[in-house]
Amino acid sequence: MFRIDATPEQAPRMQPILVGKSVTTPEGGSVLLEPRYGNRHGLVAGATGTGKTVTLMTLAEGFSRIGVPVFLADVKGDVAGLAVAGTPDQKLLDRVAQIGVPDYAPAANPVIFWDLYGKRGHPVRTTVSEMGPTLLARILELNDTQSGVLDIVFKLADDRGLLLLDLEDLRALLGLVSDERKDITTSYGLVSTQSVGAIQRALLRLEQDGADEFFGEPGLELADLMRTNTDGRGVIGILAADQLVLKPRLYSSFLLWLLSELYETLPEVGDLDKPKLAFVFDEAHLLFDDAPPALQQRIEQVVRLIRSKGVGVYFCSQFPDDVPDNILGQLGNRVQHALRAFTPRDQKAVRVAAETFVANPALDVAKTISALGVGEALVSMLHDAPNARAVPMPVERTLIAPPRCRMGAITDAERMQVRAGSPVGAKYDTRIDRDSAAEKLAAGVEATAARTNAPPAKQAADDDGGGFSQAVKDAVFGTKRRQGMVETMAKQTARTVGSKVGQQILRGVLGSIFGGRR
Template identity: 60%
Template sequence: MGEIFLGLGGNDENQSLDLGRANRHGLIAGATGTGKTVTLQGMAESFSANGVPVFVADVKGDLSGIAMAGSSKFKHADKLEGRAKDLGMETYEYSDNPAIFWDLYGEQGHPIRTTISEMGPLLLARLLDLNDTQEGVLQIVFRYADDNGLLLLNFEDLQSMLLYASQNSKELSSVYGNVSRQSVGAIQRQLLSFESQGADQFFGEPALEIDDFLKTDEEGRGYINVLAADKLMRSPKLYATFLLWLLAELFETLPEVGDPEKPKLVFFFDEAHLLFDDAPKALEDKIEQVVRLIRSKGVGVFFVTQNPTDIPDEVAAQLGSRVQHALRAFTAGDRKAIKAAAENFRINPELEIAQVLTELKVGEALVSTLDEDGAPTVTQRTLIKPPRSRLGPVTKKERAIIKSISPVEGKYDEEVDRESAEEVLAQKASDAVETAKEVEAKGEEEVRRQPRKTKSIWEKAFSRGAKVAVGSVAGMAASKVLGKKSRANPMRSGVTSAAGSIATDLAGPVAGRFVRNLIGGLMR
């Protein structure tokens, strides 16, 4: 199996991470300014060089430089080159990395979107800080949309559904259970507050395809997916919920692979404490379950945080590799945390781990990984290797160039707004007004004999299919004029198109319900 070099241990032996054990997850921790970001950057580079795609959240705006080669002209270059010399890295050269920039707001990278249906009521309820009663009403709204073939794609769709639920609360309550207008109103207020933070831009189409996170370049290097999160961090609950959703999507999408020779993706979760802040115990349990299960999909998750005690014990128990930078001991609480952190490392008789944790210099860390048998290696005080890419952010011009040559350029940049719940309900309301006017003018019996104005999902599909069939007939005629043979059967093309159209219209509700049931099973 391959391995990635982390640094030189105090025993003069290289400290490395076995690629075949990288899906057993890990922890990078340490106080501010002790070198966590540099460690993360160096590890991401090494994974990429070994053909492993990487996802990192750039919470401070300085990780984007991973796309550009470092240089002797840049700040701290002398320290990086000096450290490489200390480590005996004779082949140390600056180099860039293949990168794709992403941004939920679409400002510093390709926008990342998902649909309201794919997010589901459980994660939305956490995102909106809903209580159990309000979450139950949200569940009913989703169920009604599914039962009636209404696509919930963006905020407008959800707001339209909530308005409909409020106006028809008695009807919904008789079928699905109590739907109080007070609960609907509370959800609407939370949505408005959330929308004011720009969160509505995250919901819509085209939705993210997970495979776009798993790309390699022509040289076989894994793409490093950099999420611009400096603005996103102003909405910490959105940041944490988004990453939790992403883990759930990876779990649902990827096949079982057991323990591969190298991971299919390595996921760095910076500011990991946000995932657990104010989270109920039941949610923590399920996060632990997701982390444990996603390992078999070949995904490695590395939590990056200031203090290892930010991670609940049940989750920390799943983290096989640990890179612990210095911790500060200013208060009694700090000393207690240092003692707890020291107890999670394999004992090294030559190190007083609790004491060393307060003495580590910038760029040093205590390192323990998993060996070939899956057992923790003896903890070593380690000088961490320097990255080869730039330390610091890219310029606006460099970011634009990198975005323009991205393998997903043009795929997500323009939002698509197809017919969904908002349009269907608006049309339904319009038809109701017209019908009321006609009833008043012509009488109820006369109106009942008139054909229905709004087509059903099946009628719309076959209507579109008929248009395809007409196009196919015209195509055959043109082929004959040009002397070409056509194998297209216009009737079959029409039926196939109708079936495809029905599948498209139903895919949102049906697939959305399937994914939500799966996520719900994990989150409950």
Template identity: 55%
Template structure:
């Protein structure tokens, strides 16, 4: 039987329990607040709550703290000592310590199981955003994907895309007749961006075996949802790669999962930490795509929760769809800060007991202003809430504990070995090798035909018009006086090499001339 998720105690004395209605958890949410105000703990208790109700979770561990979900907390732990008092204050009578089922993932394959996708699955729109391409460059990338589809060239990893772009550059004139102008400068710019991306470690992201979405939506033998943790502390050094990967994952969930309407509980809850990275300098087309996904993916049973410092980091059209909110303290040191604070307060359903704007500015660490959807999806009245303590360990586990969990994971061995099957790179190389072989054979045939041709050419060159070496009477020449040396060459070539390609004619004549000297 599903239960709502206990968040903390509200009201003047914190005795009014605040719950997130799990039946409306797929209506998305927001966790916001300045640095050091308690967002990580809130994220941790939400993950615990969903997992306890059999809902799988996917979250990114930006600071490396959330690996503690895999280990039970302890009253001896220095960070847990104050929590027993807090549990009593909010009436959390059945508070206890517990570990939760966790699977670690890592794009670089260092702190978790490797997670990959293919270039084809990423698609030209997200890849263009990742590379920061201009409109013209994005057009060429779309041409590359179209050619790959039409010619049956699988784009699996970066070298596949790089080799296809080389081929496009070499055949730009033929391609331009069908798809429009292809600038070699634009192709070169895309190649340079791919090189930068490769240096940032993106080569580890693209390839096979690609991540199967079902592996993110598992439960353990006790029916608890698996918490999938993406190690993101190193990944944050490439913020565009981080944001694009998470958006790709969200898009894949949207495209592959069936419609389920409004389920009793979500099929998966997706936490997008440092959400501002998704929208910083993002083109309108990308923001529109995020809005579309956020609006429609709830019917697939997926809840999306954005974690950020300020609600203003999220575009207004998307912010309006986030019904479950936990707002930690915001600082208002500048006029802009005060304006954003006021706007944040205005998005809540007012509580006559206190001023929302003032409360957001004054709440302490571990305290928040909360509002959750109630029956029929109506936003609840805003409430000051003391957030409950987590049952799992605060702070990270050590490397030995992490490696032990990875070794016993159900995903161990499934993604560890990289595959490199035949794809665009190998196919284009095979075509190039075949073309080179055919050209070499044609050249060899042309060279064999050069000897009689060159002999007749030399005889024509020695002809003086007054007689032959044998002294016989010369025939009257029928050649015009205006016939040129080049004309004689042309007539011989036409006679001997009629029907060959222009390229072979040029190669044969030049080869014969150089060999005759």
């Protein structure tokens, strides 16, 4: 049913994605997203209940139909409807006719469900080493000092060749750092017991939240997010995030890690006739909340450069200014649903949204944003102008096209049926636990304990080099059958009591053996 790459002969005929129909003027035409500009990123914004999720489903379905894989998070549970064919009612059919959707028929999409907790989809895992200290510190909500200690832990693991695969490995290494704190402080930098304790407590909270399932093996392979099925349709990867989004830093850090992995792994391809992957970041404000400047700079760099890797990133949030200006300026495809200007915050968001669109003389953007109905949006997509390519089109008031799938949640039985037909279940559903830092450090402790509890003769042989060392001791102290040097000297001393020379010999011999001072 699924495959990773489609040949050109099997791929669907390239055609624009129908976003909707312009209703700015009575003669308004179709509003389209050109596939060759799908990697120029985008934004879907609007107040709760205005139709953002349906717009995301329409875009995801459109990308899938032209052979572009999609990855998006399902924060409310209704995006899962992409996996099941819809049941249109008369109202929906009237809209289809009004927009002029060609060849409309209810249809399911090829979907793979994922879940960090492994309950509502295939487990998504990565190793602690791959996550790295920067993102892990953000997940654990560490301060700068504690983050510095975490950097030392990762460096120590590298220097000693210890694999950090899961949280048990990280905890074991923190124990080692605590035990060898003085030596590590000398070699790597100051490590306090308070910082180590704070990291350990943060790890405990993370485990109690169930996030320990995320760290381990087998790790996620990016090729499994970029599949097409036998019909050449792009597979839509849906991350179950209704529980994950309750842990905002874990949710945003995971998606940022995944985006960074795509950026670092995929080759440069330039501008293609369609993207290799469309990556949707729902609840985008969580990515930037409390993000330090260095992390924001990294996000900006990834978003700016990942376009040349063939990946289009689409942010979804309530307000356009949830996305920083330096990133907002890189989002070429815009869909703005209604905003209600009830508060100063809302009024500012309306102004920002109005200023970011290319003006249309037939449309007052600021007034229209507050008057949009459910399923309507202001849309501006990149297109080719007479003298330029990839320029934003003037903003259009648009009636958004409905998807062919179900616009709502699916049942557990339907979800299980989709999972049963997944091509990656056998690969990810069973956890692998190979020897790593925790096992190696535990083995070292057991070996030390075994030597400590060994018989005295064996322990002495193990600690001091075996037979040669024992022979030296026998020569000095003697055995049951033979007199040693100490006994010989003692007898000689007894014969020369009071002699200054004898006293010096005794102190000299015993002093050299037992470490005394002469």
